[in-house]
Amino acid sequence: MEFNLDTLVRENIKKMTPYSSARHEFSGAATVFLDANENAFGSPLPVNYNRYPDPLQWPLKEKISQIKGVPPSNIFLGNGSDEAIDLLFRIFCEPGQDNVIIFPPTYGMYEVCAEINNVAVKKVPLTRDYQLDLEATEAAVDANTKLIFVCSPNNPTGNSIERGAIEVLLNNFAGLVVIDEAYINYARQKTFITELTEYPNLVILQTLSKAWGLAGLRLGMAFAGQPVIDYMNQVKYPYNINTATQQLALEALSNISSVNNWTKTTVVQKDNLSEALLALPVTEKVYPSDANFILVKMTDARRIYEYLAGRGIIVRDRSKVMLCDDCLRITIGTPEENNQLLEALKKYMA
């Protein structure tokens, strides 16, 4: 299957003239900026935000490039990885005509973005052990299938998708294979970033919202071949990443060691919590997890969810989700929080 980006991109996107921001046209050294209708005096804050941010976030991309080993020109930064997901629909999927494939149970935003963009979603359920059904996937692909979303480690099941199966998609699908690696820092399986040079149809999504502890800043990353990244930059809002986020993310990315320590602690806590939950009669199964949460099958998930919520402990009720009957998704907290959860469950049984 030949990959041809030109046939994948919507005609209107190919033809459009991108917005040219005030600072686009000039790249030399200047000291007087009277080009962007900003307030020249400053901001009513200790730090000045009166100037527009860098539209392409070059210093931040340089830093991410060093950490990830991917050239800056292969990196897109978005307002969360959710922005990247939405952009892929808008660039590649013709409303009312094209379709995408997802593997439920999986992250909800792929379908939400599809609905917003009036793009059909073909659902190929994961197998009983939460892996890809390649035969059913092959049968689902048609000439209008533009994107396949693989979430690995998968939310809400927590497991990684087998690498070999993802490679089959990459080798055979003529559209884009989007691998959402939001939870990759917790996984035993390694990232697909190293395969970027092999596969022009590969897009990898990562985020600072999980292991990096920066969900409130909203910074998502997409890694792909430069032609795909160029389209994403062309379609995004000109100033999609604000100055505060750019500066703070740059600072945070220098503190890798604390992030690595939290990740290790989370993995240890996940094992401890899984073991402690399994010892409780309300727990039927804890699914193996490569993420910072566990999917737990319980005797009566909905009632337990409500009981916990009544005590101020919020978990995610997934009991109505396909292949997740009677399951709660529980994020790994601090040791104290995990203990509070366990104590509340013991009281529930008493």
Ligand code: PMP
């Ligand atoms: N992908 C997956 C699998 C997620 O679980 C989430 C957040 N729950 C996201 C993407 C979105 O993350 P962000 O905060 O970067 O938009």
